Amino acid sequence: MKTMTAKEVELALAEGTTLNILDVREAGEVAAGKIPGAVNIPLGLLEFRMNELDKSKEYIMVCLSGGRSGSASQFLESYGYNVINMAGGMYNWEGTVD
Template identity: 75%
Template sequence: MREMTAKEVETLFNEGKTLNIIDVREVDEVAAGKVPGAVHIPLGLVEFRMHELDKAKEYIMVCRSGARSGRATQFLESYGFNVINMVGGMLAWEGKVE
């Protein structure tokens, strides 16, 4: 499984890179703030919404600590998606939130 630190993701974000971020936390967690531009797909719905994703794109998976996003990363990888787990999750994120 490919991984990236929150700091590495934040650096890419601040450089203006186009990032496809998927937040797999629950609704109440996302309401407290998410990475700007992140798409919210709760972990339990990833299987049912993966048809919305493009296998030609790279996705960065985010959750609170990195565990749920790790599970989502492994699941999507098994279906041929190009995904990276953001280690440390939102607990490690020091950048802007929306």
């Protein structure tokens, strides 16, 4: 599984790189703040909503600590999606939040 640090994601966004960020936390967790531009699909709904994702794009998976996003990454990879897990999750995020 490919990984990026929260700092690498933050720097890429600061440089103007377009990233497809998928936040797999529950809605209540996301309400406390998410990475700007991130799309929320809770892990429990991912199986039912993965058809909303484009296999030609790369997705950066985010959760609170990196565990759920790791599971989501493995799940999506098994279906042919190109994903990167943000190691350490939002606990390591120091950038701005929406």
